Amino acid sequence: MNELYAICKRNVWPVFRDMPILPLLIVSFIVAIVYVPLFFTLDNLRNYLLQSSDLLIISCGLTFVVLNGGIDFSVTSILTLGSVVGAYIMALSPLAPVPAYSIPVAIVVMMGIGLLVGVVNGLSVTKLKMPSFVATLATQLIILGLAVQFTSMVSDTSSIAGLPEAFFVLGGEGRFFFVPILIAFSVWLVSYWLLGRTIFGKRVYAIGVNPRVSFISGLPVKRTIVLLMVISGLFAGVASIIATARNQVGMSSLGDKMFLTTIASVIVGGTSTSGGLGGVHKTLLGVLFITLLNNAMNLLGVGWYTMMIVLGVLIILSAVSSYLLNSRAGWTWKRKVADV
Amino acid sequence: MKKRLIVNALLMLLAAVFLSACGRQKDTKGEKTITLGLSYDSLESAWLVMNHSAVIKEGKKRGAEVISVMAEGDAAKQNVQIENLLARRVDAILCFPKDSSAIVKSIKNCRAAGVPIVMINRSVSGSVLPDAQVIANNKAMGQKVLQTFADRARLEGKTYNVVLLIGNLSDENAALRKAGHRKAIADNPDVLKLMAEVPTEWNLDTALKGLQNALQANPDANLIVTPSDYLWPPIRSVLEQRGRWAKIGAANHFPVVSFDGDEVGMQYLKDGYNWGDAAQDAVEEAQLAVEWALKLIEGKTPPQNTIYDDGQIVTIDNFKEVAPKVWSYSLLK
Numbered sequence: 107m108n109e110l111y112a113i114c115k116r117n118v119w120p121v122f123r124d125m126p127i128l129p130l131l132i133v134s135f136i137v138a139i140v141y142v143p144l145f146f147t148l149d150n151l152r153n154y155l156l157q158s159s160d161l162l163i164i165s166c167g168l169t170f171v172v173l174n175g176g177i178d179f180s181v182t183s184i185l186t187l188g189s190v191v192g193a194y195i196m197a198l199s200p201l202a203p204v205p206a207y208s209i210p211v212a213i214v215v216m217m218g219i220g221l222l223v224g225v226v227n228g229l230s231v232t233k234l235k236m237p238s239f240v241a242t243l244a245t246q247l248i249i250l251g252l253a254v255q256f257t258s259m260v261s262d263t264s265s266i267a268g269l270p271e272a273f274f275v276l277g278g279e280g281r282f283f284f285v286p287i288l289i290a291f292s293v294w295l296v297s298y299w300l301l302g303r304t305i306f307g308k309r310v311y312a313i314g315v316n317p318r319v320s321f322i323s324g325l326p327v328k329r330t331i332v333l334l335m336v337i338s339g340l341f342a343g344v345a346s347i348i349a350t351a352r353n354q355v356g357m358s359s360l361g362d363k364m365f366l367t368t369i370a371s372v373i374v375g376g377t378s379t380s381g382g383l384g385g386v387h388k389t390l391l392g393v394l395f396i397t398l399l400n401n402a403m404n405l406l407g408v409g410w411y412t413m414m415i416v417l418g419v420l421i422i423l424s425a426v427s428s429y430l431l432n433s434r435a436g437w438t439w440k441r442k443v444a445d446v
Numbered sequence: 447m448k449k450r451l452i453v454n455a456l457l458m459l460l461a462a463v464f465l466s467a468c469g470r471q472k473d474t475k476g477e478k479t480i481t482l483g484l485s486y487d488s489l490e491s492a493w494l495v496m497n498h499s500a501v502i503k504e505g506k507k508r509g510a511e512v513i514s515v516m517a518e519g520d521a522a523k524q525n526v527q528i529e530n531l532l533a534r535r536v537d538a539i540l541c542f543p544k545d546s547s548a549i550v551k552s553i554k555n556c557r558a559a560g561v562p563i564v565m566i567n568r569s570v571s572g573s574v575l576p577d578a579q580v581i582a583n584n585k586a587m588g589q590k591v592l593q594t595f596a597d598r599a600r601l602e603g604k605t606y607n608v609v610l611l612i613g614n615l616s617d618e619n620a621a622l623r624k625a626g627h628r629k630a631i632a633d634n635p636d637v638l639k640l641m642a643e644v645p646t647e648w649n650l651d652t653a654l655k656g657l658q659n660a661l662q663a664n665p666d667a668n669l670i671v672t673p674s675d676y677l678w679p680p681i682r683s684v685l686e687q688r689g690r691w692a693k694i695g696a697a698n699h700f701p702v703v704s705f706d707g708d709e710v711g712m713q714y715l716k717d718g719y720n721w722g723d724a725a726q727d728a729v730e731e732a733q734l735a736v737e738w739a740l741k742l743i744e745g746k747t748p749p750q751n752t753i754y755d756d757g758q759i760v761t762i763d764n765f766k767e768v769a770p771k772v773w774s775y776s777l778l779k
Contacts, residue, residue, distance in 0.1 A: 143534065150533035157526050263621075264614060265521070267547040267572070280558075353522050354551040363520040404530035407513035 124429050125375055127391045127438075134395065138402045145405055151167025156278050158397040159290035160348040162390065164364070165371040165379035166297040167341030169389045171332045172372050173301070174314045175381025176231070176238030178335065181342040181368065182361030183249040184223050188346030190257045192354020193266035196273060205270035212273075213347055221336060223249060228332030257358040266356040277351030286348045293341060297386040300337075310334065314381030370417055371396050373423045472559065480538075482739055483531030484514040484526055485552075487544040487568070490648070491676035492708040493728050494542070497567065500732030501540055508740060510537075521545035526703060528552040532559045538739040539563040544619040545571065550574045562742035566735045567726070569618045575751050577742050580735040582726035583754045584619050588626025589633075591724040591759050592671060595659070595703050596634035598763070606669040607641040609660050611681075613673045614648045623673040624706055641667045646677060654680035661688060670702045675711030675723065678704070682719075693718035694762060707760065709777040712769065715760060716778055722761040725772040729754050 122129050137147045164181055172180040192212040195201060201208040223245055230241035257264055275282045276289070301307035311332045313320045321327045350356055375392025377384025396417070403413050482505050489495050498514070505512035509752060513536060517524035521544040531539055532555060539556055541563055543549035549565075553576050556563040565579040599606055610627055624643075631638045642660040645778025646653035657680055661667055670681055685691040690700035695718070704711045707725020714720035734753055741748075760768045769775050 147533065152532070153526075153533050157529070166471045261548060263545075265547040267543050267550065349522060352551070353548050354554075355523055355545075355548045357521055357545065357548055359520070359545070360522055363518060363523065400526070401530055404515050405513075405534045407515060411516075418608050 125376055125388055125391060127215055127374060127388065127395055127424075131391055131395045131398070134398055134402075138398060142402045142405050150401070150405070152283050154397060154401050155287045156283060156352070157401065158393050159278075159286040159366075160345045160352065161367060161371060161397060162290045162393045163293045163341050163348065164345040165368050165375075165389050165393050166294055166386050167338035167345075168368055169297070169372050169375075169377055169384065169386050170301070170310060171238065171338045172369075172377050173310050173381060173384055174331060174334050174380060175317070175379075176331075176334070176381075177242065177369075178243040178338045179239065179365065180223055180227060180245040180249060181338060181345075182365045183246045183253065184220045184312060184339055184342035185346045185361035185364065185377065186350060186358060187249045187253040187256070188219045188343050189350040189360045190253050190356040190358050191219060192216040192346065193269055194256070194260050196270055197266050197268040197356070198260055202268075202270075205272050209270060209273050215342040216346050216350075217340060220339040220341070220346065222339070223342075224336035224339025225332065227339065228335035231335065232328040232331050257356075264358045267354075269350075269354055269356070273351050274354055275351070276347055277349075277354065279351075286352065289344070289348060293344060294386055294390055297337075297341075301385055306330065306333065311382055314383075316382075338396045366417070367396060370421055374420050376424065376427070390438060465593070473777065478770070480740065480743060481536045482509040482510050482512045482736070483528070483534065483536035483539045484512050484643070485528050485531065485539060485541045485543075486514065486515065486516050487524065487542050488519045490519075491674065492710060492774070493675065493706050493726070496728040497542070497732050500682070500729045501566065501736060504733050504736040508736060510736075510740065517544050519544060521548035524549065525552050529555060532556065532561060536561065537743050540566055540735050540739055541576070542566045543568050548568050548573075562739060564735050564739045564742065566628065567619065567731055569622075571618060576756070577751075578697070578735075578738045578748045578753060579729050579751060579754045581619070582731070582754065583756050584622035584726075585602045585626040585629070587724035587726065587757045588623040588673070589630045590626075591705065591722045591761075592627050592630035592638070592703055593633065594759055594761055595669075595701075595722055596630060596637050599637040599763075600634070605637050605639070607639050607664065607667045608669045608671055609641055609657065609664065609667045609679055610643045611653060611657065611670065611672045612643055612645045614646075617648070620648070621674055627671050627673070638669075648674075648676070650677070650680050653677050654683055657681065657684045658687070670700065672702065672704045675706035675708045676769065678710045678714065706759065707772045707774055709774040712760070712772060712774050713778050715747075715762065715765060716769070718762070720762075722759065725760050725774075726749050727755050727757060729773045729774055 144150060168178055168181055192215060195215060196208045201211055206403040227242050227245055230236045231238050275285055278286045301310060309325050311328050312325060313330055317327050349360055371392040372389050373379060374395060375388035377388050399413065399416060462765055484501055486498050487569040489498055502512045502514060513531065513534065515527040515531065517527060524544050525548065528539060539561060541549065541656055543565060546568060549570055550572065553563055553574050565576045568580055569579045569581045571577055608631060612624050631640050641664040644656035644660045646656060661684060672681060685700050690698050692699045700722050703722050704720055705724045707723050711720055713724045715723050758768050758771055760772060
């Protein structure tokens with residue numbers, strides 16, 4: 107018994123300590139299997155993973171920025187602008203009759219929009235010395251305005267329908283359900299590799315803890331921040347492709363209500379909003395947990411307002427947990443510096 | 447360490463208690479109960495609240511279990527929620543769609559799953575249609591209520607400059623009401639003239655600012671036509687600011703013609719602020735939708751895809767006779 111306790115203390119407890127959301131996710135999953143009717147079915151598990159896919163991509167991008175102690179409000183409006191511009195190219199532009207051309211062009215443009223906004227955000231923060239929340243709030247408003255204006259110029263309604271069937275494969279249509287899941291997992295793997303296995307990743311953590319010390323130490327702080335913003339924007343562009351394909355229309359309201367869920371996934375996962383602590387491994391758990399809550403509550407017919415209350419309570423508890431973790435940040439930081 | 451343990455334990459307890467508490471709400475009777483999934487856009491107006499509760503009430507009355515989910519104005523979320531309802535293996539879906547185009551994806555999913563889907567109040571047009579749609583005859587009702595006002599204006603020898611409020615153009619209802627209102631204006635050029643159209647996106651703040659600007663830019667405007675009683679708060683606010691919130695007959699009265707027949711619009715009609723209301727029936731539409739969902743489960747199909755609620759045109763002239771037929775009449779003070 108003592109031996110088992112020692113093994114748990116040595117192997118399991120450090121994992122739970124690093125990712126407090128993990129035991130919560132496991133318990134919730136078991137409770138859902140036991141109590142939620144038809145939760146543990148192939149159909150629903152497929153839905154569960156599909157519904158996690160675009161959220162995971164956009165949350166991975168946001169994690170880079172949050173790790174740096176910043177925030178990117180523009181991600182959900184990138185989702186919206188990408189959606190309507192991409193849908194326009196595929197449904198209404200001169201390229202529309204030839205899906206073999208219109209789909210790749212739309213995909214490139216949707217990702218390009220994210221990339222461009224990321225560059226603008228990055229330069230606003232580094233060159234204009236704007237706090238990230240101000241810079242990205244401004245771009246969020248501009249992009250959202252552009253998206254609504256653009257939609258009203260090309261369509262009588264606030265959505266653009268008539269997208270080519272082949273594009274829906276990217277949203278997991280029919281037997282291609284694994285496509286968005288694979289894309290999301292690939293994005294997560296790349297993010298994990300970038301943060302955990304590259305010098306760039308170590309710089310992100312270092313700058314997140316103390317940008318001034320990092321600068322004095324000779325780290326390319328500005329370049330790293332621009333890159334973070336570009337990654338965040340680019341991933342939002344990729345999420346835009348998946349979300350548009352899943353809904354089969356371009357919508358000027360696509361990202362309207364998504365920011366809360368996205369930031370909740372990052373924070374509930376365990377990435378600290380003060381920067382330097384966390385990672386996409388935690389964000390993955392946060393995304394799986396939030397999607398699990400949504401999914402299970404839908405199956406139970408629990409109201410959206412209840413879901414909002416639960417989400418709010420979880421964010422507060424996560425923040426408390428993060429504070430308690432930060433009280434031992436000296437230990438954690440020593441470990442991270444040793445890794446660098 | 448202890449503090450963190452407590453927080454972790456609290457988090458786990460929260461999830462366990464919440465999900466298990468919700469899960470226990472379900473009974474485990476052996477007999478097969480019909481389950482209806484209800485996917486609703488939002489509960490922003492009194493009409494929607496009444497319609498939503500009437501669907502649940504009617505479902506239960508007919509012995510069905512109703513699982514209700516709320517999209518909160520998010521079309522993408524609504525599609526996800528319908529996926530989850532299908533995974534829950536509901537027998538039919540009743541849907542008040544947020545976006546008439548985006549909901550097509552869910553209609554396709556329902557078809558693939560062999561589950562009938564009935565739209566309530568907001569219709570879908572195009573090549574992919576739901577199994578049935580129970581909607582108000584928006585265009586005809588919008589035209590009729592304004593035509594009634596125009597007839598009276600002609601008798602009184604008055605002319606009106608119209609400020610037309612527009613809902614959200616992704617909402618088929620808003621587009622049809624706009625078309626009905628515009629047809630009435632076009633049919634009566636001697637008494638009605640369109641001065642301005644104000645897009646509201648079904649947002650009270652957008653409506654307030656838009657209406658303020660429209661009345662500022664068009665000082666000759668003397669009639670407001672609204673596509674929903676939901677927009678009464680900004681209308682009242684703007685008219686109060688301009689000193690024009692007064693009962694019919696007062697010198698500074700500013701006429702308003704509305705749509706919906708909820709208790710706000712009907713109360714203003716009773717009190718003498720509203721000239722006429724095209725009242726759609728929140729309860730009847732709910733009852734028809736549930737009835738057809740159950741019939742579709744049995745394999746019956748409606749004679750036409752769209753089942754219309756022709757509603758009631760209530761005016762200051764026929765209030766006593768017609769208002770008691772409107773669902774919100776019992777709620778009036």
